[in-house]
Amino acid sequence: MRLTTKGRFAVTAMLDLALHSSKGPVTLAGISARQRISLSYLEQLFGKLRRRSLVESVRGPGGGYNLAKEASLLTVAEIINAVEESIDSTQCGGKENCHDNHRCMTHDLWEELNATVHGFLSRVTLADLVEKQRTKPVSVVAPRARTRADGPTITV
Amino acid sequence: MRLTTKGRFAVTAMLDLALHSSKGPVTLAGISARQRISLSYLEQLFGKLRRRSLVESVRGPGGGYNLAKEASLLTVAEIINAVEESIDSTQCGGKENCHDNHRCMTHDLWEELNATVHGFLSRVTLADLVEKQRTKPVSVVAPRARTRADGPTITV
DNA sequence: CTATACTTGAGCAATCAGGTCGGGTTTCCC
């Protein structure tokens, strides 16, 4: 599980898609204009998202992209995994490269932390983000006040 | 909050340091040999860790590094933040670059996710990792069975 | 049949990961 701007771009674009999906397919040109992401870069990202079946494409005029599943079934973890290459997490790759008594220390450790972060992000769905966005629509930089209505999923 | 192999190397090295700190300062050469991380790379990482006061150095023969605080007070989030440059998370940088009604959408979104991941990793301490390591010492690739004794902190 | 929109691939500048090299400086120890 890597976490860079690339995944952020992808999640941002998917959120925009979810927010505009009510009126048929959403064009990359639209997302590009609204989110200020270059069209060509979006094309690359959505190529991956399509191959991983997170979105569906409609070609021709009036075409664009639709979510392949309901927003409530699409997780942030899925989106990030779709666009970011996986990471090996260990220099020995699980093999016998390191053979002393510290052999699998890093391996186990990172599998654990990986699983934890991934587990967390896989419980945040696009629908959660849409909801979040709608309840705090335009606004300025946002007061830090929180209510219990935020729900347990994405709050700390 | 970025999450790459760099941060992993740093956490791995700090864990090794914590595991061997009982017998005085730990040398980078030792960490390098045990964890198979290049000495020069470790020097770079520990330079940052020292400047952020996560470790203390002892120069001269018999020298090395010590933790600057107790392991129970050192969090994974601190370590990762020390070695990985921060990330801006948004193309408008909080400024008036984007001015339509989607102005702060990505900004708020990422601040939120950032805070969440960071919040999680800041509740995992080095002491937790040491404990984990001691209870499951050498072993092979580790069976996926889990018990409640794992505790709530770093399990999913 | 044309405009719209997705699809694919080559290529490119900048940055970063991960590491090498070559020098320092501080301090212990003989």
Add this chain to the structure above:
DNA sequence: GGGAAACCCGACCTGATTGCTCAAGTATAG
């Protein structure tokens, strides 16, 4: 005092990735 053990530091290098452009497609509505 002179090594040697260790940290310290900065330049530099290589390869991969990021983020992007350009150019050429293909499918389809009208």
